[in-house]
Amino acid sequence: ICDRVVILDHGRLVREGRLAEMLESGDRVEIVADRVPEELERELEAWGGPVERDARGARILADAARKREILEALWAAGCDVTAMNPVKNNLQDVFLKLVEDYEAVK
Numbered sequence: 440i441c442d443r444v445v446i447l448d449h450g451r452l453v454r455e456g457r458l459a460e461m462l463e464s465g466d467r468v469e470i471v472a473d474r475v476p477e478e479l480e481r482e483l484e485a486w487g488g489p490v491e492r493d494a495r496g497a498r499i500l501a502d503a504a505r506k507r508e509i510l511e512a513l514w515a516a517g518c519d520v521t522a523m524n525p526v527k528n529n530l531q532d533v534f535l536k537l538v539e540d541y542e543a544v545k
Contacts, residue, residue, distance in 0.1 A: 444530070448538045461533050467526035468506050470499040473519040479512060500526065 445455040454461070475483065475497040480490045488501035488509060501509050506523065513520055528536075 446534055446537050453537050458530070462528050462530065463525075466503050468501055468503050469522070469524045469526050470501060470506065470509060470513070470520060471495055471522040472497050472499070472513050473521060475499070475513070475518060476516050479516050479518075482512070483509060496521065 442458055443456065444458050444461060446453045470488075473496040475490050480497075483490055483499055483501070486501065486505055486509070488499045488505065491498045491500075499509065503525070510520060510523070
């Protein structure tokens with residue numbers, strides 16, 4: 440188990456820090472509702488929140504900045520929101536994004 444990570448790109452330090460901090464996203468949330476009406480689904484997708492349906496209902500991935508707006512739209516449409524969770528990154532995604540950003544700056 441590690442709690443600190445160092446990310447290198449071609450021998451150069453890109454980032455170091457606590458693993459938990461690197462995996463925190465803060466910019467995306469998962470909202471689970473019992474259902475999403477079709478007209479609201481189109482609106483959510485236009486806001487950048489794709490809707491996926493499964494056995495639990497409907498799952499919406501959205502920008503955290505829009506979570507209140509999305510929740511209010513769901514409630515206004517008579518939907519029950521059963522969960523809202525921050526979306527966490529995985530270490531591979533963090534590595535690829537940091538290396539890509541680092542390469543763009545070079």
